[in-house]
Amino acid sequence: MARSRPVVVGVDGSPPSVRAALWAGAEAVRTGLPLHLVLVDGTQADHTVDELTRRCRKAVPELVVTGEVTAGHPARELVRRSTDAQLLVVGSHGHGAFREVLLGSTSTSLAAHARCPVVVVRGEPRTTGPVVVGVDDSPGSRAALRHAFDHASHRRAELIAVQALPDAHFAANAYPTPDPREVRTRADLHLAEQLAGWCADYPDVAVHRDVANQHPVTALCRAAESAQLLVVGHRGRGGFTGLLLGSVAHGVLHHAPCPVAVVRTTS
Structure with missing residues (x-):
């Protein structure tokens, strides 16, 4: 054996x-x-x-x-x-x-x-509260989703999937100026598409989508205020680019209000 x-x-x-x-x-x-x-x-x-x-x-x-x-x-x-x-x-x-x-x-x-x-x-770990996961449609994000759904399923916890919108969508000098509501609607639809397969595999996990026009560290830490675990991928793009190589890494690993899982992509 x-x-x-x-x-x-x-x-x-x-x-x-x-x-x-x-x-x-x-x-x-x-x-x-x-x-x-x-x-x-x-x-x-x-x-x-x-x-x-x-x-x-x-x-x-x-x-x-x-x-x-x-x-x-x-x-x-x-x-x-x-x-x-x-x-x-x-x-x-x-x-x-x-x-x-x-x-x-x-x-x-x-x-x-x-x-x-x-x-x-980090801090005093909780045995209740949701599992929060950062999503950005990268291989690292998909590995993080697998880990987050598995943890939420075994702990019978809700899952909050957070996607930070690219800052360019809301830049004041963007031309033509995008409609923030349309950008958010499209981002939420895209987030739902990324989650669809996982929701089918884990029907017992209640999932909430959070599309945030904030810096990734702010969005993740805010969503994780009452969480039992925050999950992020090893590498990402878009809102989570450089997660482990710069200020975002230090922000998540050093300022999250709960334990942080960093999941390495296998692809």
Whole structure:
């Protein structure tokens, strides 16, 4: 029998990493997968991993969990383990060497280069509320939709699909000046077309469309105010271009009010 690909969580003993481990443990049980804790270059590493393993088992008794302490660069080690993982999870802040993974350009690199979906657990995770997904008709967006619909279905949650309209449609000097209502109607129709196949595959998921004439970070964070998960693709175009390469990446990964899943396209 093939060995299940685990949910891997990077930990360092900080409160955010504890929340990430507990979130990852619940997700592992939900998907029927084992949980694997990874600590890179930490102080009192063995004790930290043992304590987190105990806390995860106490919180979710049916969880199969293992732990590992290793040396190296945190992001590099986690990316390496993502090859054999179903999901890679980290907290939104940390301390010591692990802090590099969770703040600044290295967190963007981790999300960009991991070979599986990456979840950055922000704040106090919720077990209720909708799943929000960014849509832009790109391969990355389609991979994000698959992940978002699956999560919403298993959690029995509603799904909010957000599409940011191109700024050019509403530019004051556009000629001829487009009718905002017509632009929005066409965008909503296009969004519905992108969702149609997924809605057929997941008839149990209630879907709400949100066409926003806002910056993608603003639109996504607003829609995710009461969400349990925000899902975005690895790369996109249109409203989500450069999601993991510039200010939008930092905006979503560092300012979203809930855990953020970054899903890598396989095409």
